[in-house]
Amino acid sequence: MRIGILGPLQVRDTAGRPVEVGGRRLRALLVRLAIDAGRPVSAARLLDDLWDGDPPGGNALQALVSRLRGAAGRDVVEHGPGGYRLGVDPGExxxxxxxxxxxxxxxxxxxxxxxxxxxxxxxxxx
Structure with missing residues:
Protein backbone atom coordinates (compact mmCIF):
# COMPACT_ATOMS: atom_id res chain seq x y z
CA MET A 1 0.00 0.00 0.00
CA ARG A 2 1.21 3.50 -0.83
CA ILE A 3 -0.06 6.58 0.95
CA GLY A 4 0.29 10.10 -0.34
CA ILE A 5 -0.30 12.90 2.15
CA LEU A 6 1.65 15.66 0.40
CA GLY A 7 -1.24 17.28 -1.41
CA PRO A 8 -4.63 15.59 -1.61
CA LEU A 9 -4.76 12.25 0.20
CA GLN A 10 -4.05 9.37 -2.17
CA VAL A 11 -4.12 5.72 -1.16
CA ARG A 12 -3.18 2.89 -3.51
CA ASP A 13 -3.22 -0.84 -2.85
CA THR A 14 -0.25 -3.10 -3.58
CA ALA A 15 -1.37 -3.42 -7.21
CA GLY A 16 -1.45 0.37 -7.59
CA ARG A 17 -5.24 0.65 -7.65
CA PRO A 18 -6.82 3.62 -5.86
CA VAL A 19 -8.35 2.89 -2.47
CA GLU A 20 -11.29 5.07 -1.48
CA VAL A 21 -11.09 6.37 2.08
CA GLY A 22 -14.32 8.30 2.59
CA GLY A 23 -15.20 10.67 5.36
CA ARG A 24 -13.24 13.59 6.73
CA ARG A 25 -12.45 12.04 10.09
CA LEU A 26 -11.48 8.70 8.54
CA ARG A 27 -9.03 10.46 6.22
CA ALA A 28 -7.77 12.51 9.15
CA LEU A 29 -7.04 9.31 11.10
CA LEU A 30 -5.07 7.87 8.20
CA VAL A 31 -3.09 11.09 7.70
CA ARG A 32 -2.43 11.36 11.45
CA LEU A 33 -1.03 7.83 11.56
CA ALA A 34 0.99 8.46 8.37
CA ILE A 35 2.61 11.52 9.93
CA ASP A 36 4.12 9.20 12.54
CA ALA A 37 4.67 6.32 10.09
CA GLY A 38 6.36 3.43 11.86
CA ARG A 39 5.72 4.79 15.34
CA PRO A 40 2.75 4.16 17.63
CA VAL A 41 0.41 7.03 18.43
CA SER A 42 -1.42 6.85 21.73
CA ALA A 43 -5.19 6.64 21.79
CA ALA A 44 -5.25 9.82 23.89
CA ARG A 45 -3.22 11.70 21.26
CA LEU A 46 -5.47 10.46 18.44
CA LEU A 47 -8.64 11.38 20.32
CA ASP A 48 -7.28 14.84 21.02
CA ASP A 49 -6.09 15.41 17.45
CA LEU A 50 -9.13 14.01 15.66
CA TRP A 51 -11.72 15.71 17.82
CA ASP A 52 -9.89 19.01 18.42
CA GLY A 53 -9.48 18.44 22.13
CA ASP A 54 -13.12 17.54 22.69
CA PRO A 55 -13.29 13.77 22.13
CA PRO A 56 -16.59 11.93 22.31
CA GLY A 57 -17.19 9.28 24.90
CA GLY A 58 -17.49 5.58 24.28
CA ASN A 59 -15.57 3.69 21.67
CA ALA A 60 -15.51 6.33 18.91
CA LEU A 61 -11.81 5.81 18.17
CA GLN A 62 -12.14 2.03 17.97
CA ALA A 63 -15.11 2.44 15.62
CA LEU A 64 -13.11 4.80 13.43
CA VAL A 65 -10.15 2.39 13.32
CA SER A 66 -12.53 -0.41 12.37
CA ARG A 67 -13.96 1.68 9.54
CA LEU A 68 -10.47 2.51 8.28
CA ARG A 69 -9.53 -1.17 8.33
CA GLY A 70 -12.69 -1.94 6.36
CA ALA A 71 -11.89 0.70 3.75
CA ALA A 72 -8.14 0.23 3.37
CA GLY A 73 -7.50 -3.30 4.59
CA ARG A 74 -7.30 -5.19 7.83
CA ASP A 75 -3.55 -4.63 8.27
CA VAL A 76 -3.55 -0.87 7.66
CA VAL A 77 -3.79 -0.11 11.40
CA GLU A 78 -1.97 -2.09 14.08
CA HIS A 79 -2.63 -1.81 17.80
CA GLY A 80 -0.12 -2.47 20.54
CA PRO A 81 0.94 -1.31 23.99
CA GLY A 82 2.07 2.12 22.70
CA GLY A 83 -1.13 2.80 20.80
CA TYR A 84 -2.12 2.63 17.16
CA ARG A 85 0.42 2.40 14.36
CA LEU A 86 0.17 2.57 10.60
CA GLY A 87 0.67 -1.02 9.43
CA VAL A 88 2.53 0.06 6.29
CA ASP A 89 6.27 0.30 5.75
CA PRO A 90 7.14 3.95 6.47
CA GLY A 91 8.85 4.17 3.06
CA GLU A 92 5.43 3.74 1.43
Missing part, protein backbone atom coordinates in the same frame (compact mmCIF):
# COMPACT_ATOMS: atom_id res chain seq x y z
CA UNK A 93 4.35 7.17 2.72
CA UNK A 94 5.31 9.99 0.35
CA UNK A 95 6.19 12.39 3.18
CA UNK A 96 8.70 9.88 4.58
CA UNK A 97 10.18 9.37 1.11
CA UNK A 98 10.53 13.13 0.77
CA UNK A 99 12.21 13.49 4.19
CA UNK A 100 14.66 10.73 3.27
CA UNK A 101 15.42 12.37 -0.09
CA UNK A 102 16.08 15.71 1.57
CA UNK A 103 18.36 14.06 4.16
CA UNK A 104 20.26 12.26 1.37
CA UNK A 105 20.59 15.49 -0.60
CA UNK A 106 21.98 17.29 2.44
CA UNK A 107 24.69 14.64 2.69
CA UNK A 108 25.48 15.00 -1.02
CA UNK A 109 28.05 17.79 -0.68
CA UNK A 110 28.04 19.18 -4.22
CA UNK A 111 24.96 21.43 -4.77
CA UNK A 112 24.35 20.11 -8.31
CA UNK A 113 24.38 16.52 -7.05
CA UNK A 114 22.07 17.48 -4.18
CA UNK A 115 19.58 19.02 -6.59
CA UNK A 116 19.70 15.91 -8.79
CA UNK A 117 19.09 13.65 -5.79
CA UNK A 118 16.01 15.62 -4.76
CA UNK A 119 14.68 15.87 -8.30
CA UNK A 120 14.78 12.11 -8.98
CA UNK A 121 11.19 10.76 -8.88
CA UNK A 122 12.29 7.48 -7.30
CA UNK A 123 13.82 9.30 -4.33
CA UNK A 124 11.17 11.95 -3.84
CA UNK A 125 8.16 9.65 -4.05
CA UNK A 126 6.73 10.64 -7.42
Missing amino acids: VDAVQFERAVAAARRGGDPARRATTCAAPSTCGA
Whole structure:
Protein backbone atom coordinates (compact mmCIF):
# COMPACT_ATOMS: atom_id res chain seq x y z
CA MET A 1 0.00 0.00 0.00
CA ARG A 2 1.21 3.50 -0.83
CA ILE A 3 -0.06 6.58 0.95
CA GLY A 4 0.29 10.10 -0.34
CA ILE A 5 -0.30 12.90 2.15
CA LEU A 6 1.65 15.66 0.40
CA GLY A 7 -1.24 17.28 -1.41
CA PRO A 8 -4.63 15.59 -1.61
CA LEU A 9 -4.76 12.25 0.20
CA GLN A 10 -4.05 9.37 -2.17
CA VAL A 11 -4.12 5.72 -1.16
CA ARG A 12 -3.18 2.89 -3.51
CA ASP A 13 -3.22 -0.84 -2.85
CA THR A 14 -0.25 -3.10 -3.58
CA ALA A 15 -1.37 -3.42 -7.21
CA GLY A 16 -1.45 0.37 -7.59
CA ARG A 17 -5.24 0.65 -7.65
CA PRO A 18 -6.82 3.62 -5.86
CA VAL A 19 -8.35 2.89 -2.47
CA GLU A 20 -11.29 5.07 -1.48
CA VAL A 21 -11.09 6.37 2.08
CA GLY A 22 -14.32 8.30 2.59
CA GLY A 23 -15.20 10.67 5.36
CA ARG A 24 -13.24 13.59 6.73
CA ARG A 25 -12.45 12.04 10.09
CA LEU A 26 -11.48 8.70 8.54
CA ARG A 27 -9.03 10.46 6.22
CA ALA A 28 -7.77 12.51 9.15
CA LEU A 29 -7.04 9.31 11.10
CA LEU A 30 -5.07 7.87 8.20
CA VAL A 31 -3.09 11.09 7.70
CA ARG A 32 -2.43 11.36 11.45
CA LEU A 33 -1.03 7.83 11.56
CA ALA A 34 0.99 8.46 8.37
CA ILE A 35 2.61 11.52 9.93
CA ASP A 36 4.12 9.20 12.54
CA ALA A 37 4.67 6.32 10.09
CA GLY A 38 6.36 3.43 11.86
CA ARG A 39 5.72 4.79 15.34
CA PRO A 40 2.75 4.16 17.63
CA VAL A 41 0.41 7.03 18.43
CA SER A 42 -1.42 6.85 21.73
CA ALA A 43 -5.19 6.64 21.79
CA ALA A 44 -5.25 9.82 23.89
CA ARG A 45 -3.22 11.70 21.26
CA LEU A 46 -5.47 10.46 18.44
CA LEU A 47 -8.64 11.38 20.32
CA ASP A 48 -7.28 14.84 21.02
CA ASP A 49 -6.09 15.41 17.45
CA LEU A 50 -9.13 14.01 15.66
CA TRP A 51 -11.72 15.71 17.82
CA ASP A 52 -9.89 19.01 18.42
CA GLY A 53 -9.48 18.44 22.13
CA ASP A 54 -13.12 17.54 22.69
CA PRO A 55 -13.29 13.77 22.13
CA PRO A 56 -16.59 11.93 22.31
CA GLY A 57 -17.19 9.28 24.90
CA GLY A 58 -17.49 5.58 24.28
CA ASN A 59 -15.57 3.69 21.67
CA ALA A 60 -15.51 6.33 18.91
CA LEU A 61 -11.81 5.81 18.17
CA GLN A 62 -12.14 2.03 17.97
CA ALA A 63 -15.11 2.44 15.62
CA LEU A 64 -13.11 4.80 13.43
CA VAL A 65 -10.15 2.39 13.32
CA SER A 66 -12.53 -0.41 12.37
CA ARG A 67 -13.96 1.68 9.54
CA LEU A 68 -10.47 2.51 8.28
CA ARG A 69 -9.53 -1.17 8.33
CA GLY A 70 -12.69 -1.94 6.36
CA ALA A 71 -11.89 0.70 3.75
CA ALA A 72 -8.14 0.23 3.37
CA GLY A 73 -7.50 -3.30 4.59
CA ARG A 74 -7.30 -5.19 7.83
CA ASP A 75 -3.55 -4.63 8.27
CA VAL A 76 -3.55 -0.87 7.66
CA VAL A 77 -3.79 -0.11 11.40
CA GLU A 78 -1.97 -2.09 14.08
CA HIS A 79 -2.63 -1.81 17.80
CA GLY A 80 -0.12 -2.47 20.54
CA PRO A 81 0.94 -1.31 23.99
CA GLY A 82 2.07 2.12 22.70
CA GLY A 83 -1.13 2.80 20.80
CA TYR A 84 -2.12 2.63 17.16
CA ARG A 85 0.42 2.40 14.36
CA LEU A 86 0.17 2.57 10.60
CA GLY A 87 0.67 -1.02 9.43
CA VAL A 88 2.53 0.06 6.29
CA ASP A 89 6.27 0.30 5.75
CA PRO A 90 7.14 3.95 6.47
CA GLY A 91 8.85 4.17 3.06
CA GLU A 92 5.43 3.74 1.43
CA VAL A 93 4.35 7.17 2.72
CA ASP A 94 5.31 9.99 0.35
CA ALA A 95 6.19 12.39 3.18
CA VAL A 96 8.70 9.88 4.58
CA GLN A 97 10.18 9.37 1.11
CA PHE A 98 10.53 13.13 0.77
CA GLU A 99 12.21 13.49 4.19
CA ARG A 100 14.66 10.73 3.27
CA ALA A 101 15.42 12.37 -0.09
CA VAL A 102 16.08 15.71 1.57
CA ALA A 103 18.36 14.06 4.16
CA ALA A 104 20.26 12.26 1.37
CA ALA A 105 20.59 15.49 -0.60
CA ARG A 106 21.98 17.29 2.44
CA ARG A 107 24.69 14.64 2.69
CA GLY A 108 25.48 15.00 -1.02
CA GLY A 109 28.05 17.79 -0.68
CA ASP A 110 28.04 19.18 -4.22
CA PRO A 111 24.96 21.43 -4.77
CA ALA A 112 24.35 20.11 -8.31
CA ARG A 113 24.38 16.52 -7.05
CA ARG A 114 22.07 17.48 -4.18
CA ALA A 115 19.58 19.02 -6.59
CA THR A 116 19.70 15.91 -8.79
CA THR A 117 19.09 13.65 -5.79
CA CYS A 118 16.01 15.62 -4.76
CA ALA A 119 14.68 15.87 -8.30
CA ALA A 120 14.78 12.11 -8.98
CA PRO A 121 11.19 10.76 -8.88
CA SER A 122 12.29 7.48 -7.30
CA THR A 123 13.82 9.30 -4.33
CA CYS A 124 11.17 11.95 -3.84
CA GLY A 125 8.16 9.65 -4.05
CA ALA A 126 6.73 10.64 -7.42
